[in-house]
Amino acid sequence: MATIGIRKLRLASIRKEAAQLAITRGYSAAGGGKAKKGGKGGAADAPKASALSKELKSTTVFGANILKDGADPKISPDSDYPDWLWHLLDKRPLxxxxxxxxxxxxxxxxxxxxxxxxxxxxxxxxxxxxxxx
Missing domain, CATH: 1.10.287 (Helix Hairpins)
Structure with missing residues (x-):
C-alpha cells in the first residue's frame, strides 16, 4: 500500500515536468511559427529526454517546494508517515x-x-x- 503512495507522487512529478515542458515550448524566430524549409520537420518537434537520473526521481518529490529559496523534499520511508495518510483515498460509503x-x-x-x-x-x-x- 505504501508503494502506491510513492507511485502517485512519482506520477505527479512526471506530469508536472511534462506541463513545464509544454509551457516553455515556443515558436522559432526564423519561421514565425512555421517549420523551416528543407528540414525533415519531425526530429525537431520530438520531446527531449529528461536530464534527471532515475535515482534522483525516485528519491525526491519534484514540484512540492513552495518556498522561494527552498529545495524539493526527499521521499522518506513509509514508516515516517502517519497511518491516516494511507487511508485518505479509501472509498467511503455513499x-x-x-x-x-x-x-x-x-x-x-x-x-x-x-x-x-x-x-x-x-x-x-x-x-x-x-x-x-
Missing amino acids: LSELRRKDTETLPFEDLKRFVKLDNRARIKENNAVRAKN
Whole structure:
C-alpha cells in the first residue's frame, strides 16, 4: 500500500515536468511559427529526454517546494508517515448505502458521515423547493 503512495507522487512529478515542458515550448524566430524549409520537420518537434537520473526521481518529490529559496523534499520511508495518510483515498460509503443500513449498528465515523450527508441533502431539497416558488 505504501508503494502506491510513492507511485502517485512519482506520477505527479512526471506530469508536472511534462506541463513545464509544454509551457516553455515556443515558436522559432526564423519561421514565425512555421517549420523551416528543407528540414525533415519531425526530429525537431520530438520531446527531449529528461536530464534527471532515475535515482534522483525516485528519491525526491519534484514540484512540492513552495518556498522561494527552498529545495524539493526527499521521499522518506513509509514508516515516517502517519497511518491516516494511507487511508485518505479509501472509498467511503455513499448516503444511499448508509440509508439502507441500520443507524443503531453503524460505527461512529459512518454515523457522523450519515448525519452530514443527510443534512446536506435536506438543505439542497429545501433550496430547490424554494427556488420553484
